[in-house]
Amino acid sequence: MKMDTRLEDLIGLEDTKLGFFKEVQIKMRELQESNLKLKEKRQQIQAILDGITDVMAVISLDYRIQSVNHVFYRVFPHPEPQDEFCYRVFRNQDSPCSPCPLSEALETNHVSRQMYIYHLKGENRQFEITASPLRDQRGIPEHMLLLKRDVTVEKEYQAKYYHAEKMATIGLLAAGVAHEINNPLTAICGFAEGLKRRLPRLEERLGDLQNDKKLARDLQEYVETIIAEGHRCRDIVQNLLTFSPRWNASLTAVDLNFIVVDVLKILEHHLKKKLPNAICLDLDPALPRPMGIAAELKQVVLNLVLNALEAIQNQGKITLRTRTRGDDWIVLSVKDTGYGIPEENLDKLFEPFFTTKPVGKGIGIGLSTCYNIIRQHKGEIQVESSAGQGATFRVKLPMP
Amino acid sequence: MPMSVRKFSIPEILFGRGSMQYVGTCARRLGAEKVFFVSDPGLKKAGWVDKVFELLETEKLSWVYYSNVVANPRDHQVQEGAQLYLDEGCDVVVSLGGGSPMDAAKGIALVASNGGKVHQYEGANRIHRPLPPMVFIPSTAGSGSDVSQFAIINDVQRRVKMSIISRTLVPNISIIDPNILTTKTKSLIIAAAIDAIAHAAESYVSKIASPFTEVHSLKSIDIIIKVLPAALETRGIDALEQLSVASTSAGMAFSNASLGIDHALAHSLGGMLDVVHGLIHPVLLPHVLRFNLPACPDKVADIGEIVLGKRxxxxxxxxxxxxxxxEEFSHQLNVSTRLRDIITDRASLPQVCRMAVNDSCLLTNPRPATWEEMLQICEDAW
Known part of the structure; x- marks a missing residue:
C-alpha cells in the first residue's frame, strides 16, 4: 500500500484541504440536469393534457375547482374558476347537484358517467360528464377528475342514423307491398279496360228502356272509376317501387341547374296564372355536375317546388339555389316563406304516408320518395323550419 | 520544487476557558444534523462527554457516540466506526480526547467519506475526496492532533503505526478549552507536555522548518519548561492554560514542519510493542538531539538556550x-529516562529500527540515519 513519501509531500504545496465545493458543483450539475429532464417530462405531459379536447377540471372533495385545462375557457364563460364551487361555475347553482357525478364516483369508487345539456352561448349543447377519483399513493381519493365531452354532434349523427335505419325498413316494406300489389293491379286495370271496350256492345244489346239506359250509364261510370282509381294505385305503386334498392341503374352527369329550369317550365302555366313573381333563382353557373338519374332528380325538384307552392299559398317567395359546399357536396336548396313546419312534424316528414293534407288531397308519399331517391344517389335531404317561419329543404349530392 | 517555499496551515482555533460551549454551534455551522462523536471512557467518567451531549442537545443536534478507542487506535476500530457513521447517516465528526480518540476520529471521517480500508491511505496526500467537517476538542495539552495534518493508526496485522498525512486531515475547527485539563492526572499532564516538547524540538530542527513554525517551536519549549512544574504543583488554571498554548504551538509547528528520528522510533515502538507514546520521548529525545547535533549545532543550541536561559x-x-x-528536567518529573524501563524485549530493537527507517518522519530529520545508527541511539538509551 505504502508509497515512498517525499519531503515535498510533507510540505504539500500542491495539496490543500479538500472541500465540498467541487462535490457541490457536481451535485448542482446533476440536479440541473435532472431538473431539465423533469421539465421536459412536465412539458410532455402538459402537451398531452392540452391535446385533450374535453373540458377537464380537478375538483377537491369539498366541490372546489383546483385547476382546469384550456378547453374550459373556450367552452364555459367563467374567467377564473379556481377555488370556486363546481356547481356554481358549471350550473350556476347554490348547492351540489343531484345527482352529483362526483359524489357518485366517490361512493362507488368507480368512474361515474352522466349526460347533461348545458345552455351555452345561445345554444343547447349536450355533454357527457365523466367523474373519476384521483387517488394518492395509498389509494385514498384526494381529488376528483371531471371530464366533460361535447357529444352534441355525435348525438345528432346517432339520431340521423336511427332515422335512416327506420326509413330503410319502412321503404323496404313499402316496396315489398307495392311489388305484390302490382300484379293484381295490372290484372284489375287490364280487365277493367277490357270491360270498358266491351261496354258499347253491351249497350247495343240493351234496349231503350229507361232502366237499361241507367244500367249502361252505371256500368260506364263504375268501370271508369275502377280504371281511374286503378291508375292512381299504379302511380302510387310506381312511386313506392323507387324505395327498393336499385342495383343496375346507370348514373350520368346531371346538370342540376338545367333540371331546375326544366321543372319551372313544366309549372310555367300554373305559375303564370297564380304567382307570376314568386320564384327566385340563384343558380351557380359553375356548378359541377353530380352523377345521377335526371328523371328521378327532376321528380325530386318538382316535389319540393310543389310543396313550397302549397306552403306559400298565393303569397310569398320561393328561392331555388344551387351551390357547392366545401369539396364534398353540391347543394340544391328550396326555400319558401310559407307557413313552415311545426317542430313535432320535422322528424316524421320523410316517412311514407305521413301527410298534413286533408284526406283525399295527398297521401304523403312525395317527400318519402324524394328521400329515397336522394339516398340512392348517396346524398342527403335535410329540412330546416319552424312553424310560421317558412322552410328550407336542402338536397345534398356528393361531388363527382 | 523551490525548496524555499513553505506552507503553514492550521484549523480555525477557538481558544480559552469555557470555549467548549461552542461545540454545538460550531458543528451546526458546519452543517451538522447528526453528529458522530468520538471520545473515550476516561472522559465519560470525568463527565466531559456528558457535557458535550448537553451542548449538542442545546443546539438540537442528534448524535451517535463512539468510544471503542484505545491508546494507539487500531485499524479495525476505525473501520467499525466508519461503518457506524454511514449506517447512522451522520454528517459531522466531533472528537473529544487525546491523540488516540482524535486520530481515530480522523480515520473514521476518512474511511466514511473515501471508502475502502484505512490502510490504503497510508503515506502522504493519498486522500482524493473531501472529509466530513471535523470539530476537535483536545483533552490533553500534547498530542497536537487537533491542529495537525497527521493521523497515526495502528495496523494490527503488520504491527505498524501507519502515518496518514494530508492537509485534508487538518480539522476544520479546534476548540481548546484549558478547563478540561483540570480533571487530568499528573502523569497524563506530564506525558502530554513531554510529547509537546518532543514535537517542538523535532519540528524546530526539521529540514522544512520555516519562520512560522520555528517561532511556535521555541515558544512551546519555553512555556513548558517554565510552567510545567508549577502546573503540576498548583493545578492552577493559569498554568494549565499556558500548557494548552504550548501544546497548540507545538502542534502548529510539527503539523507544518514534520518531525524526526524520535517520532520515527516512537511510531515503530508503539506499533510493534504497543508502548504508550508519551513515555517514549523522555527516553529517546536527548539521544536523538545529540545524534542530530553535528547537522545543526546552531539550532540545537537555540533549544539549549531556551532550556538553560543562557548561552x-x-x-x-x-x-x-x-x-x-x-534530561534533568525529566528526572525531576519522575518519569522513566531509560529504554529498559519501558520495554522488556531488547532483542526486538533491531527490527523496530529497520521499520523506523521507513517512517516518513525520518525524511525531515536534519541528519540522515541508517537503521544501524538508529539502533545505536536505542542502545545508548537502553
Missing part, C-alpha cells in the same frame, strides 16, 4: 548543556 561560548556547548538540562 555558552559555542553552539555545541550550549546545545549539550541544554540536552543535559532536559
Amino acid at each position: 555558552y561560548s559555542s553552539d555545541e556547548k550550549t546545545a549539550l548543556a541544554g540536552i543535559e538540562k532536559l
Whole structure:
C-alpha cells in the first residue's frame, strides 16, 4: 500500500484541504440536469393534457375547482374558476347537484358517467360528464377528475342514423307491398279496360228502356272509376317501387341547374296564372355536375317546388339555389316563406304516408320518395323550419 | 520544487476557558444534523462527554457516540466506526480526547467519506475526496492532533503505526478549552507536555522548518519548561492554560514542519510493542538531539538556550548543556529516562529500527540515519 513519501509531500504545496465545493458543483450539475429532464417530462405531459379536447377540471372533495385545462375557457364563460364551487361555475347553482357525478364516483369508487345539456352561448349543447377519483399513493381519493365531452354532434349523427335505419325498413316494406300489389293491379286495370271496350256492345244489346239506359250509364261510370282509381294505385305503386334498392341503374352527369329550369317550365302555366313573381333563382353557373338519374332528380325538384307552392299559398317567395359546399357536396336548396313546419312534424316528414293534407288531397308519399331517391344517389335531404317561419329543404349530392 | 517555499496551515482555533460551549454551534455551522462523536471512557467518567451531549442537545443536534478507542487506535476500530457513521447517516465528526480518540476520529471521517480500508491511505496526500467537517476538542495539552495534518493508526496485522498525512486531515475547527485539563492526572499532564516538547524540538530542527513554525517551536519549549512544574504543583488554571498554548504551538509547528528520528522510533515502538507514546520521548529525545547535533549545532543550541536561559561560548556547548538540562528536567518529573524501563524485549530493537527507517518522519530529520545508527541511539538509551 505504502508509497515512498517525499519531503515535498510533507510540505504539500500542491495539496490543500479538500472541500465540498467541487462535490457541490457536481451535485448542482446533476440536479440541473435532472431538473431539465423533469421539465421536459412536465412539458410532455402538459402537451398531452392540452391535446385533450374535453373540458377537464380537478375538483377537491369539498366541490372546489383546483385547476382546469384550456378547453374550459373556450367552452364555459367563467374567467377564473379556481377555488370556486363546481356547481356554481358549471350550473350556476347554490348547492351540489343531484345527482352529483362526483359524489357518485366517490361512493362507488368507480368512474361515474352522466349526460347533461348545458345552455351555452345561445345554444343547447349536450355533454357527457365523466367523474373519476384521483387517488394518492395509498389509494385514498384526494381529488376528483371531471371530464366533460361535447357529444352534441355525435348525438345528432346517432339520431340521423336511427332515422335512416327506420326509413330503410319502412321503404323496404313499402316496396315489398307495392311489388305484390302490382300484379293484381295490372290484372284489375287490364280487365277493367277490357270491360270498358266491351261496354258499347253491351249497350247495343240493351234496349231503350229507361232502366237499361241507367244500367249502361252505371256500368260506364263504375268501370271508369275502377280504371281511374286503378291508375292512381299504379302511380302510387310506381312511386313506392323507387324505395327498393336499385342495383343496375346507370348514373350520368346531371346538370342540376338545367333540371331546375326544366321543372319551372313544366309549372310555367300554373305559375303564370297564380304567382307570376314568386320564384327566385340563384343558380351557380359553375356548378359541377353530380352523377345521377335526371328523371328521378327532376321528380325530386318538382316535389319540393310543389310543396313550397302549397306552403306559400298565393303569397310569398320561393328561392331555388344551387351551390357547392366545401369539396364534398353540391347543394340544391328550396326555400319558401310559407307557413313552415311545426317542430313535432320535422322528424316524421320523410316517412311514407305521413301527410298534413286533408284526406283525399295527398297521401304523403312525395317527400318519402324524394328521400329515397336522394339516398340512392348517396346524398342527403335535410329540412330546416319552424312553424310560421317558412322552410328550407336542402338536397345534398356528393361531388363527382 | 523551490525548496524555499513553505506552507503553514492550521484549523480555525477557538481558544480559552469555557470555549467548549461552542461545540454545538460550531458543528451546526458546519452543517451538522447528526453528529458522530468520538471520545473515550476516561472522559465519560470525568463527565466531559456528558457535557458535550448537553451542548449538542442545546443546539438540537442528534448524535451517535463512539468510544471503542484505545491508546494507539487500531485499524479495525476505525473501520467499525466508519461503518457506524454511514449506517447512522451522520454528517459531522466531533472528537473529544487525546491523540488516540482524535486520530481515530480522523480515520473514521476518512474511511466514511473515501471508502475502502484505512490502510490504503497510508503515506502522504493519498486522500482524493473531501472529509466530513471535523470539530476537535483536545483533552490533553500534547498530542497536537487537533491542529495537525497527521493521523497515526495502528495496523494490527503488520504491527505498524501507519502515518496518514494530508492537509485534508487538518480539522476544520479546534476548540481548546484549558478547563478540561483540570480533571487530568499528573502523569497524563506530564506525558502530554513531554510529547509537546518532543514535537517542538523535532519540528524546530526539521529540514522544512520555516519562520512560522520555528517561532511556535521555541515558544512551546519555553512555556513548558517554565510552567510545567508549577502546573503540576498548583493545578492552577493559569498554568494549565499556558500548557494548552504550548501544546497548540507545538502542534502548529510539527503539523507544518514534520518531525524526526524520535517520532520515527516512537511510531515503530508503539506499533510493534504497543508502548504508550508519551513515555517514549523522555527516553529517546536527548539521544536523538545529540545524534542530530553535528547537522545543526546552531539550532540545537537555540533549544539549549531556551532550556538553560543562557548561552555558552559555542553552539555545541550550549546545545549539550541544554540536552543535559532536559534530561534533568525529566528526572525531576519522575518519569522513566531509560529504554529498559519501558520495554522488556531488547532483542526486538533491531527490527523496530529497520521499520523506523521507513517512517516518513525520518525524511525531515536534519541528519540522515541508517537503521544501524538508529539502533545505536536505542542502545545508548537502553
